[in-house]
Amino acid sequence: MLLDRISPVNSALLLLAALPLVLAHGDEHEHSGMAMDMGSTHVNMTTAATHAAASAVPNNYFRYPEFAGWMYAHIALMTIAWAIVLPIAVVFSVARSRFTIPAQVAFLAVNGLGLFTSIIYDAKTPDLYPNNAHHKMGWAVTWIAAVWFLMTFVNLYMARSEKAKERHAMTADNIAQYDRLQNHRWSRDSGHDSATLCSGSRSPSSDSVPTHKLESPEDFEEEDGSGSEEQGFIQNNPVDRFLSRKVPRISSGRALTAFKIVFTLIERCMPVLGFVSLLSGGVVFGGLYRQRLIFSGMAHAVKGGIFFWYGILTLGRWMGAFSDFGWAWNVKPEHPMVSRFAAGL
Secondary structure (H helix, E strand, O other), X not given: OHXXXXXXXXXXXXXXXXXXXXXXXXXXXXXXXXXXXXXXXXXXXXXXXXXXXXXXXOOOHHHOOOOHXXXXXXXXXXXXXXXXXXXXXXXXXXXXXOOHHHHXXXXXXXXXXXXXXXHHHHHHOOOOOOOOHHHHHHHHHHHHHHHHHHHHHHHHHHHHHHHHHHHXXXXXHHHHXXXXXXXXXXXXXXOOOHHHHHHHHHOOOOOOXXXXXXXXXXXXXXXXXXXHHHHHHHOXXXXXXXXXXXXXXXXXXXXXXXXXXXXXXXXXXXXXXXXXXXXXXXXXXXXXXXXXXXXXXXHHXXXXXXXXXHHHHHHHHHOXXXXXXXXXXXXXOOOOOOOHHHHHO
């Protein structure tokens, strides 16, 4: 009986002794919960601050407000250079006009100003489109344009040399023709008396004197005045002396053929290079087609470019740009009228 009375007392004492431990354990959970809540709050605040800092810098140049004037100046100058001045310069170059060099100088000047504005803008702003192709492409096409300009000088010099040789040959032929006519006249008049000779010399007959006027070197210079205006800027100056030493090395044989092929390819491809440069600049400015999306952008650019340039070629065909090949709604001309290449194409 005594043991039965002691057991409840012992149980009560044990419960009272364990009560502080239970309370302490509950406080520990409460404190740990508060600590976890504070830690999660700190993490959330850090993440929010990171997102806020990231959102403070836009992901493209279109939304970047600082130094926007330099970017708009770059866009305007490059559009004028590559979409307006360059096509005019190419047309003049294909036509071998005397306005070719002034048009090319205007293009290089406007393009140089556009490059200057881009350099200033890049130095003052962060790189919002890392490792983009527009910067490399812009420098590449600029150097190609400079090479085209220099090759135009060489091409004009060679054309001037060829025309000078033709004028010299034609003048020599006229002198020889005049000598033959003089000898023929004197041989016919040798059997007559001096009176007849004198009268014949004063009033020559129609068969002893040619019916057309013999051209002099001055006449050829007047007839070829457009060519002299075209190449006048490279006469009697250091450029002329430099080209007179260097051009003969490539003015004959395979070197001349290779030069003409390269010059023609660059001349015809310049508008296409300008189109690609402007298109890539728009992509970089808008921050489009990043990472894997670049392939989607290339597909759209290729398809859109094909439609655009097909329209340009169709317009040129309608205007008669390919009449030598029979592509301008005309009957294809034969070899005497056009070159062998155009006739056989």
